[in-house]
Amino acid sequence: MKTLMNRRNWLKSGALLAGSVSLLPTSLPALAAPRPPAPAAPLPLANGLTDEEVLRAAPVQLRARLSANENPFGPSDKAKQAITESMASCYQYPMQARDLIQKIADYEGLTPEHIMLDAGSSPLLLAAAMHFGQQGAIITGDPSYADLPRKAEKFKAPIVAVPLTADYKLDLEAMEKKIDSRTALVYLCNPNNPTGTVLDTAKLKAFTARVSQKTPVFIDEAYIDYLPDPRGTTLIAAVKQGQNVMVARTFSKLYGFAGLRVGYLVAQPAMIKTLSQYAQGPMSISAPAIRAAVVSYQDQAFMQDALKKTLASKQFLYDTLKREGYEPIPSVTNFVMFPIKMDGKRFVEEMGKRGVSIRNWEFNNQHWCRVSIGRMDEMQAFAEAFTQVS
Numbered sequence: 001m002k003t004l005m006n007r008r009n010w011l012k013s014g015a016l017l018a019g020s021v022s023l024l025p026t027s028l029p030a031l032a033a034p035r036p037p038a039p040a041a042p043l044p045l046a047n048g049l050t051d052e053e054v055l056r057a058a059p060v061q062l063r064a065r066l067s068a069n070e071n072p073f074g075p076s077d078k079a080k081q082a083i084t085e086s087m088a089s090c091y092q093y094p095m096q097a098r099d100l101i102q103k104i105a106d107y108e109g110l111t112p113e114h115i116m117l118d119a120g121s122s123p124l125l126l127a128a129a130m131h132f133g134q135q136g137a138i139i140t141g142d143p144s145y146a147d148l149p150r151k152a153e154k155f156k157a158p159i160v161a162v163p164l165t166a167d168y169k170l171d172l173e174a175m176e177k178k179i180d181s182r183t184a185l186v187y188l189c190n191p192n193n194p195t196g197t198v199l200d201t202a203k204l205k206a207f208t209a210r211v212s213q214k215t216p217v218f219i220d221e222a223y224i225d226y227l228p229d230p231r232g233t234t235l236i237a238a239v240k241q242g243q244n245v246m247v248a249r250t251f252s253k254l255y256g257f258a259g260l261r262v263g264y265l266v267a268q269p270a271m272i273k274t275l276s277q278y279a280q281g282p283m284s285i286s287a288p289a290i291r292a293a294v295v296s297y298q299d300q301a302f303m304q305d306a307l308k309k310t311l312a313s314k315q316f317l318y319d320t321l322k323r324e325g326y327e328p329i330p331s332v333t334n335f336v337m338f339p340i341k342m343d344g345k346r347f348v349e350e351m352g353k354r355g356v357s358i359r360n361w362e363f364n365n366q367h368w369c370r371v372s373i374g375r376m377d378e379m380q381a382f383a384e385a386f387t388q389v390s
């Protein structure tokens with residue numbers, strides 16, 4: 001566990017965000033551009049910890065690792081085989097990225113120029129944070145996935161965190177009202193992490209059609225593969241229509257690639273060119289990971305199987321929570337959030353002592369637990385610990 005790579009902390013402590021401009025590619029636009037004033041208070045999102053920080057603090061012998069929204073049913077056997085077969089040629093630089101980009105472009109009906117690959121979606125979120133964070137304010141939900149806003153804050157971007165609706169969804173109306181001349185980007189995590197809720201697709205489409213005319217919209221679709229109809233729900237259609245919309249996708253979730261690191265961004269070719277200046281691109285992905293992604297992409301048999309197992313584990317969790325008198329927020333994803341009846345930090349510690357890692361949040365004057373959906377044995381370990389702790 002100690003050796004777990006903490007990419008966000010690496011970025012935090014590394015020269016990149018500490019302002020050592022000398023280490024940045026020379027093609028980067030000047031970081032000394034005029035900046036808007038910094039927000040008075042720190043970003044009031046989540047509990048301030050990253051998934052990795054929570055995992056690092058967790059016991060080494062975890063019975064259930066339910067804090068980072070990974071898919072324990074992946075990667076697929078095909079992916080593992082592709083990795084094994086690619087080992088013999090690993091002395092070569094990874095040149096298969098083009099195959100993966102083409103595959104995604106063909107599936108989405110776009111050109112390769114609309115797509116940017118990197119080692120997971122985090123570097124793509126960072127690229128957007130660096131670019132837009134120097135230009136003005138970032139509008140986001142609260143609570144929502146805080147990675148991009150936190151990174152933008154390092155570039156002195158004011159963060160406008162808009163509370164969710166009463167049913168724990170991003171409040172599009174309220175977010176739109178916050179747009180003004182200083183707004184650089186609207187960041188939407190859909191489905192939303194940590195609440196597991198999804199926006200109405202028609203409303204979101206109408207929102208981007210309107211809003212993207214004045215402000216770029218970044219949609220983080222890390223969990224969209226868990227929905228019954230990802231194709232009908234994705235906002236990649238908005239990119240196809242020429243809107244100033246960026247859609248981030250990752251192989252880390254349903255494909256089970258969190259440790260392999262493959263993600264991509266879909267956007268207008270000019271935007272891809274701009275953001276490419278801030279990212280390493282496919283050369284940062286290992287050749288085995290790229291090969292595994294090529295054989296995994298849209299592997300429906302694997303995806304349906306993983307979804308079925310996820311749903312069974314999720315139902316078990318719902319039943320456990322109901323039995324104990326807790327009411328979760330209905331989730332469309334591989335994690336579930338529910339209000340707890342004790343201090344969140346203590347709850348995490350008590351569950352951790354019993355070998356179960358989960359995460360806590362505090363918002364709406366309430367402590368919350370977010371639990372990732374694991375294998376059935378992990379959910380049973382959760383249930384056992386939860387019955388003792390709750």
Ligand SMILES: Cc1ncc(COP(=O)(O)O)c(C=O)c1O
Pocket residue numbers: 051068069119120121122123145189193220222223249250251252258262263
């Ligand atoms: C909403 C969201 N976006 C992006 C990421 C980053 O994932 P990765 O860098 O593994 O693609 C995560 C990880 O948990 C996430 O929850």
